[in-house]
Amino acid sequence: MFDLGFKPRRLLIALPLLGFIATYLLLAQEKAQSPQPKDGESEATSTYQLLAKGVVGSTPFRVQFKSAPLRLEIRNLVMGRGETEAIPTPARILLELRQGGVTTTINQGKMSRTQGDFWVVEKGSTFTIQNPGEIAVLRAIYIFEGSR
Amino acid sequence: MTNDMSQVRATVLVLALICFTCVGCRDTSWRAYGHDTTQFSRQPNESVLNASTVSTLHVIWDFSVPGGGALTASPAVYDNTVYIGSLNGHFYAVYASGAKQGQIRWQYPPAAPPDPPDPCGTTTAPLLIAAGSGNPSGPGIASSAAIANSVAGHTAVIVGAPDPNSNGGDGRLWALDEATGQCIWKSAVIAPTSGTSKIGYSSPAIAHGRAYVGVSAKRPDAPITLGRVFAVDLSNGALDPAFNFSAVSGPAPGGGVWSSPAITPSGNIVVTTGNSCIHEGGTNCNVIPSPDYTNSILKLDWHNGSVLWQVQPVAIEHDFDPDFAASPIVGQVSCGSLAISIQKDGYVHAADIKTGGPFSNPACSYAGHSLECPRWSFPPVSSLPFQDDGHGDSDFKRQGALDGDHLFIAAGGLDLEPPPGHNEQEVFNRLHSLNVCTSDADRIRWILPNLPQSAGGVSVANGVIYLGTWSPFDTSASPHHLLAIADTDVLPPTSFICSYPGIPSGFMCSSAGFKNVGVPVIVKDVTLTGSIQGIPAISGGRVYVSTGGGHLYSLGQ
Numbered sequence: 001m002f003d004l005g006f007k008p009r010r011l012l013i014a015l016p017l018l019g020f021i022a023t024y025l026l027l028a029q030e031k032a033q034s035p036q037p038k039d040g041e042s043e044a045t046s047t048y049q050l051l052a053k054g055v056v057g058s059t060p061f062r063v064q065f066k067s068a069p070l071r072l073e074i075r076n077l078v079m080g081r082g083e084t085e086a087i088p089t090p091a092r093i094l095l096e097l098r099q100g101g102v103t104t105t106i107n108q109g110k111m112s113r114t115q116g117d118f119w120v121v122e123k124g125s126t127f128t129i130q131n132p133g134e135i136a137v138l139r140a141i142y143i144f145e146g147s148r
Numbered sequence: 149m150t151n152d153m154s155q156v157r158a159t160v161l162v163l164a165l166i167c168f169t170c171v172g173c174r175d176t177s178w179r180a181y182g183h184d185t186t187q188f189s190r191q192p193n194e195s196v197l198n199a200s201t202v203s204t205l206h207v208i209w210d211f212s213v214p215g216g217g218a219l220t221a222s223p224a225v226y227d228n229t230v231y232i233g234s235l236n237g238h239f240y241a242v243y244a245s246g247a248k249q250g251q252i253r254w255q256y257p258p259a260a261p262p263d264p265p266d267p268c269g270t271t272t273a274p275l276l277i278a279a280g281s282g283n284p285s286g287p288g289i290a291s292s293a294a295i296a297n298s299v300a301g302h303t304a305v306i307v308g309a310p311d312p313n314s315n316g317g318d319g320r321l322w323a324l325d326e327a328t329g330q331c332i333w334k335s336a337v338i339a340p341t342s343g344t345s346k347i348g349y350s351s352p353a354i355a356h357g358r359a360y361v362g363v364s365a366k367r368p369d370a371p372i373t374l375g376r377v378f379a380v381d382l383s384n385g386a387l388d389p390a391f392n393f394s395a396v397s398g399p400a401p402g403g404g405v406w407s408s409p410a411i412t413p414s415g416n417i418v419v420t421t422g423n424s425c426i427h428e429g430g431t432n433c434n435v436i437p438s439p440d441y442t443n444s445i446l447k448l449d450w451h452n453g454s455v456l457w458q459v460q461p462v463a464i465e466h467d468f469d470p471d472f473a474a475s476p477i478v479g480q481v482s483c484g485s486l487a488i489s490i491q492k493d494g495y496v497h498a499a500d501i502k503t504g505g506p507f508s509n510p511a512c513s514y515a516g517h518s519l520e521c522p523r524w525s526f527p528p529v530s531s532l533p534f535q536d537d538g539h540g541d542s543d544f545k546r547q548g549a550l551d552g553d554h555l556f557i558a559a560g561g562l563d564l565e566p567p568p569g570h571n572e573q574e575v576f577n578r579l580h581s582l583n584v585c586t587s588d589a590d591r592i593r594w595i596l597p598n599l600p601q602s603a604g605g606v607s608v609a610n611g612v613i614y615l616g617t618w619s620p621f622d623t624s625a626s627p628h629h630l631l632a633i634a635d636t637d638v639l640p641p642t643s644f645i646c647s648y649p650g651i652p653s654g655f656m657c658s659s660a661g662f663k664n665v666g667v668p669v670i671v672k673d674v675t676l677t678g679s680i681q682g683i684p685a686i687s688g689g690r691v692y693v694s695t696g697g698g699h700l701y702s703l704g705q
Contacts, residue, residue: 047652048650048651048652048656048660049656050656050659050660053659054659054660054661055660055661056651056656056659056660058567058568058650059567061568061569074568075567075568076565076567076568078563078648078650078651078660079660079661080647080648080660080661080662080663081589081661082661098565099527099564099565100528100530101530101531114530114531115530115536116536131661133528133530133588134527134528134562134588134589134591135527135528135562135648137565139568
């Protein structure tokens with residue numbers, strides 16, 4: 001009866017990847033390499049870096065798997081109104097739009113994304129984001145395979 | 149003829165004298181929770197305190213509640229008297245200035261048995277709920293008082309409180325003579341002890357010869373109660389049978405009114421409501437109510453309580469307790485008439501008040517719900533209602549203050565979505581100033597970050613914002629702060645901050661598409677004993693502040 005925002009296409013992309021990640025999390029003894037900030041830690045210690053003109057990324061939260069050649073880096077990509085220059089894609093990136101509505105261009109393919117959408121950007125892709133609103137926040141999971 | 153001319157001259161002289169003296173006798177009272185029924189929390193007639201003089205602000209007197217008793221209500225100020233009720237079940241009238249400043253003018257119930265007997269049957273027993281009390285808004289008085297004229301020939305203090313002589317604490321409104329404290333009437337029962345509701349933090353809004361007040365759960369969400377608004381006849385305390393608003397209809401409760409109603413320029417009522425029980429558990433809570441007025445800003449017809457429009461930002465299936473705990477701010481700004489409030493998830497919503505109705509907009513409606521769209525939300529949202537589970541109780545419960553088009557409020561801000569590994573708690577300790585009549589791109593005027601504690605009640609006069617810091621439900625004697633902050637229109641900012649506060653200001657901020665906005669000057673920081681849950685009341689060169697630690701302070705130069 002209610003629109004729950006169910007989009008089968010998103011799940012087709014997201015579920016295998018999430019399953020892949022979950023399997024490794026179960027099998028491997030992962031180790032978080034970024035220290036967890038303490039509750040109430042001041043904003044001044046929350047550092048962002050400019051990833052490309054138009055978008056910043058939060059300090060990566062790193063997870064190194066011991067029993068598999070896999071490293072994850074989880075960060076928020078944050079942008080205001082405007083369009084980014086090409087965002088580096090040093091690894092396969094699983095993205096979720098957490099806030100706002102954006103248009104992505106991946107290897108010249110444009111796609112509108114709404115809050116809650118998942119998608120993947122392959123390593124080495126040309127990737128830009130256009131945000132017509134005042135705020136867009138994306139959760140990005142960088143998947144470094146073959147990395148210890 | 150000569151006599152006539154003399155009389156005319158004398159009359160002109162008297163009139164001129166009255167005009168001259170009235171410059172110095174403008175109404176500086178603070179008659180209700182948010183100053184008046186608009187809930188702007190703004191003192192328009194303050195002539196002493198401003199950005200230049202407030203730097204010497206200090207405690208003039210400190211009234212400590214006798215025997216202890218938290219003050220979670222806000223003070224009202226009228227006739228050189230500060231009025232406030234305590235969770236200990238006593239209502240106090242304290243001299244504001246003069247030789248007896250800081251001393252009790254009267255208290256209710258009185259310290260000694262009244263002679264002749266009190267017309268409302270009260271002896272000396274405090275106004276408490278005997279059992280199943282409304283922790284943390286009880287067991288006594290959490291409702292802030294309102295001053296009303298022409299109440300059966302009196303100027304009266306109207307306040308919600310339990311009646312100890314009625315089933316162990318039935319909730320009623322009480323009308324007390326402002327000068328003597330004698331009870332004029334107590335209303336018919338509004339929140340029976342046998343039920344699940346009480347008059348909690350809701351304070352009466354006075355209009356149309358009535359006092360409008362809401363009820364909420366005795367104990368927050370344990371269990372959820374049916375939110376209702378009542379209209380009480382000021383002449384005799386009778387409930388107006390023609391006025392009827394219930395937040396839900398059906399077998400399950402919901403929509404408690406924790407806040408204080410506001411009155412629109414044309415006299416209608418705006419209220420905010422709390423959550424449903426859909427995710428709280430309980431009998432029939434799996435049934436979607438119809439109508440469903442939970443978690444909403446609502447405009448009600450003042451005659452009968454019928455709903456003229458509803459803004460419900462979070463769809464009921466995703467109701468994880470994002471109540472509107474804050475009262476609405478309602479009134480005229482340069483771009484029309486707005487009703488503004490903040491939900492506990494940190495989002496501010498502003499709706500057009502409009503004339504007439506009922507109104508709805510398909511763009512913001514969903515199955516079983518004909519809803520209006522807000523004019524704007526902050527942070528901006530792409531569509532409403534939210535259809536995700538990320539909206540709950542993040543403790544954004546204070547309503548803010550409005551001065552012209554400038555809103556001062558403890559809001560979530562653009563960075564409500566914390567980066568991985570960070571706690572959303574980080575965004576509580578800041579104050580935003582928003583322009584309510586601009587586009588989203590220019591909404592943020594300034595941000596005051598890194599406050600020593602969470603930002604609480606706010607009021608404003610002459611470009612100075614008075615902000616109390618608070619810790620929700622804290623009734624201890626822990627130190628908190630009253631800050632006097634100069635708006636950037638009256639003093640230039642000390643520095644700049646990115647409008648997305650986690651990003652460093654300067655080049656990186658602008659490169660990411662955000663704006664560098666000012667950080668206003670804190671002109672004065674006064675440490676007080678206890679959490680400041682209420683609104684600092686500004687009146688006649690003084691600021692009156694109540695604390696959960698049981699202190700009522702008067703601060704001045």
